[in-house]
Every structure is written in structure tokens, then in C-alpha cells.
Amino acid sequence: MALLQWSDELSVGIDIIDKQHMILMRAINLLALAIEKNSERELLEAIFKTLADYTVTHFAYEEKLFDHFDYPQSIEHKKDHQALRDKVSVLKDRFDAGEDNLGPQVLKFLVEWLTKHILGKDKRYASFILEGMERQGKNLS
């Protein structure tokens, strides 16, 4: 599986968010490499946990921005985040319960979801949040 690669097309124009998305992509790439190299279960488990935890952190950050600036499409966006959190936790439970061949399936799902979400919903909030930040003279980078 080809590794995820950052490109300007993925930038939402908010530095701190771009950095968080890059970290998520790196964690996904790490998972891809670990699967490719048939790494031990323990390592896969650790990467999976890091990915799940950081996803929660990143979503919480975005949602805090939505609440702070009263983003009108916040409910819809949060639903999308919730759906992914639920899915990741189901996959993690299955993995923890001993299912071993989940890797490629998880990977494909995450790669597609993240790319689609960043290019779609995340890019949609960018200009609204940037304007709000400018109004308040806030630099969140």
C-alpha cells in the first residue's frame, strides 16, 4: 500500500490544523509499514492506540474551535467525527479480542476516510475559522 503523502492540496490554511493532520498521516504510515513488515502484535497494538488517541485529541481541538467561533455546520461535522471515533473503537476492540488480520482493512478505511474528510469537511470550515481568528487577532499556529 502506498504511503500517504502530504501535499498542498491537503492544506486547510490553518497551520496548527495542518500540523495535526500531518501527525495523523504519519501515524497511519507507521501502521502501514508495521503491517508490511509483519511486525509483532505488540507494536501494532501500540501504533493503533497512538492513532486512536491522537484522533480523539485532534477532533477535540477542531470541535473546540467550532464552539469558540460558533461554526454553523458544527453539528454535522461533529457527527462525522463521532462516526469515526465509534468505528475506530470497534476495530480496536476486535483487534484487542485477538483478530489478527485486521490491519490492511483498517488501513484502507483510515486512508480513505482521512483524505475525504480533510478535503471535504475540514476544508469547508477553514475560511470561517480563519476569519474568526483574524477578528479576534488570534494566532493559533
Ligand SMILES: [Fe+2]
Ligand atoms: Fe481534521
Ligand SMILES: [Fe+2]
Ligand atoms: Fe474534522
